[in-house]
Amino acid sequence: MPTDTADIAIIGGGIAGLVAASAIAKHVSSRIRVHVFEQSRQASFGESTGGAIGLYANGLAVLRDIDNELLETVCSQGLPYANRRWRRHDGTEIAVGDETLLVPRNDDNGSFDPRLQPLGIRRWRFLSALLDHTKKHANIEVHFEKRIAQDGIQTVTETNGSSSIQIHKLKFKDGTEFTARLVLGADGVKSQVRAFLFPETKQPEYTGVTTLMAVARIPPTTDPSEPEPLSRGIHFISSRTSKFHACMYPLPNDEINVQIYIPTPENPETWGKLDADEMKAEAETMVAKLRADGWNETFVQPWLKPDSVIRVGLRAREPLEKWSKGGTMVLLGDAAHPPVPYIGQGAMQAIEDAGVLALLIKHLCPVKPTGKDTDGPLDWDLSHFETVTRLYEQIRVERCTQVLKSSHVLGEMNQRRADSWFYNLQYEWSIWMQVLAGGNLPIMLKGVYYSYAEEVDKAITGAGSDNIAV
Numbered sequence: 001m002p003t004d005t006a007d008i009a010i011i012g013g014g015i016a017g018l019v020a021a022s023a024i025a026k027h028v029s030s031r032i033r034v035h036v037f038e039q040s041r042q043a044s045f046g047e048s049t050g051g052a053i054g055l056y057a058n059g060l061a062v063l064r065d066i067d068n069e070l071l072e073t074v075c076s077q078g079l080p081y082a083n084r085r086w087r088r089h090d091g092t093e094i095a096v097g098d099e100t101l102l103v104p105r106n107d108d109n110g111s112f113d114p115r116l117q118p119l120g121i122r123r124w125r126f127l128s129a130l131l132d133h134t135k136k137h138a139n140i141e142v143h144f145e146k147r148i149a150q151d152g153i154q155t156v157t158e159t160n161g162s163s164s165i166q167i168h169k170l171k172f173k174d175g176t177e178f179t180a181r182l183v184l185g186a187d188g189v190k191s192q193v194r195a196f197l198f199p200e201t202k203q204p205e206y207t208g209v210t211t212l213m214a215v216a217r218i219p220p221t222t223d224p225s226e227p228e229p230l231s232r233g234i235h236f237i238s239s240r241t242s243k244f245h246a247c248m249y250p251l252p253n254d255e256i257n258v259q260i261y262i263p264t265p266e267n268p269e270t271w272g273k274l275d276a277d278e279m280k281a282e283a284e285t286m287v288a289k290l291r292a293d294g295w296n297e298t299f300v301q302p303w304l305k306p307d308s309v310i311r312v313g314l315r316a317r318e319p320l321e322k323w324s325k326g327g328t329m330v331l332l333g334d335a336a337h338p339p340v341p342y343i344g345q346g347a348m349q350a351i352e353d354a355g356v357l358a359l360l361i362k363h364l365c366p367v368k369p370t371g372k373d374t375d376g377p378l379d380w381d382l383s384h385f386e387t388v389t390r391l392y393e394q395i396r397v398e399r400c401t402q403v404l405k406s407s408h409v410l411g412e413m414n415q416r417r418a419d420s421w422f423y424n425l426q427y428e429w430s431i432w433m434q435v436l437a438g439g440n441l442p443i444m445l446k447g448v449y450y451s452y453a454e455e456v457d458k459a460i461t462g463a464g465s466d467n468i469a470v
């Protein structure tokens with residue numbers, strides 16, 4: 001079978017992979033041939049299934065820098081949260097945060113870009129918007145049903161006179177082969193690229209918590225006894241007695257996304273939509289449990305007739321200190337740093353990774369036009385790529401570790417609330433105080449107040465001019 005050649009091969013066409021492809025086309029060059037290899041069927045990208053995802057300013061800003069139109073499409077497919085509310089399972093309120101405070105302000109006049117306000121969006125709509133955007137770039141090709149395994153990856157060094165370059169040979173499950181000069185491993189929590197680079201790292205371990213995620217259509221309430229309809233903001237609901245805690249947020253078309261976190265000793269391997277019978281059984285069990293524990297009917301409602309239910313056994317992994325081995329293969333997104341989802345920053349970190357990588361490549365490995373003809377053959381010198389990976393790790397590893405650690409902390413605190421009424425009281429009081437003082441929960445600020453472009457500028461300046469290819 002003939003072997004095709006890519007300048008960049010991105011393994012995994014999820015959030016990290018698709019954003020990285022568009023960011024490279026925008027920031028580095030529209031002449032680099034970027035091939036994205038995704039194991040799923042193309043049709044699965046347009047299926048109105050699955051759950052939803054919350055997007056925050058730090059990730060939305062990367063999309064804006066790729067193309068305003070991309071940001072606007074994403075905003076039009078999602079729904080911004082008016083506020084952030086912490087409530088007890090019986091419906092009583094603990095605190096209300098202002099979501100506009102989660103959008104970085106302009107230093108000069110305090111104004112902000114309202115498109116960066118946190119929003120909820122169906123995951124399939126978000127992925128479709130990212131995929132459609134790649135079609136604007138003739139140099140990006142997304143291949144579906146291309147699964148690679150660890151043993152399908154091989155790296156060789158080719159020498160030409162005094163210079164040598166790394167070439168990556170990729171062989172997919174369907175037998176097709178590609179070679180690439182650069183490989184980005186964006187293949188998620190069970191990454192095969194990570195297994196190839198770091199075969200010694202441990203597999204992700206089940207955290208003891210399972211999430212049931214459902215999307216249901218709920219027309220806005222006209223019940224005057226419900227002071228804050230779910231359709232307005234993101235809600236965090238907790239129960240001290242059942243040990244469940246939940247997150248609910250509104251979506252367009254009167255849909256509500258609900259994630260309920262349930263301590264479960266066994267390890268469900270599922271990540272996927274349940275079939276109709278499983279979904280019905282899970283939803284009925286959930287309704288019975290919530291009612292028995294005295295949950296307010298507003299929070300029970302999404303489980304009465306959900307459109308889709310997904311079960312996810314949350315897994316965690318020790319953070320890696322290196323995301324590459326110094327060559328021309330690097331990890332990004334969940335492949336490098338799988339999150340637990342209590343702070344809604346996993347995908348945002350993946351998007352930041354993509355933005356940082358693209359800008360570093362732009363500065364350190366620019367594509368030069370050949371002679372007068374800017375459309376001539378690609379002259380792409382990757383000799384500074386080691387500096388790209390060094391600065392990439394310098395910018396990203398600590399940042400991701402810190403943000404994603406705060407997600408673990410938040411999850412553990414929520415679980416502990418069920419163990420002690422005193423701890424729960426302290427926790428509620430602390431949320432109330434922090435929101436009263438700061439307008440929103442400060443732990444959220446660490447994630448959203450971040451400029452990936454400034455971090456790249458600082459790192460490049462700090463690295464000195466010797467490292468900059470001009």
Ligand SMILES: Cc1cc2nc3c(=O)[nH]c(=O)nc-3n(C[C@H](O)[C@H](O)[C@H](O)COP(=O)(O)OP(=O)(O)OC[C@H]3O[C@@H](n4cnc5c(N)ncnc54)[C@H](O)[C@@H]3O)c2cc1C
Pocket residue numbers: 011012013014015016017037038039040052053054055146147148149186187188189190191192211213259312332333334335339340341343344345346347348349350
């Ligand atoms: C319940 C839950 C709720 C969450 N909510 C949020 C939220 O609100 N906000 C947020 O920011 N984050 C959230 N996250 C985290 C977020 O989903 C992930 O961090 C994000 O999806 C990571 O993107 P990724 O592209 O790195 O990985 P993925 O989204 O996993 O994409 C990886 C892609 O690679 C493909 N792939 C895998 N293996 C191979 C292979 N061998 N060959 C080819 N292709 C392959 C997969 O099919 C997939 O398309 C949540 C996570 C969970 C579990």
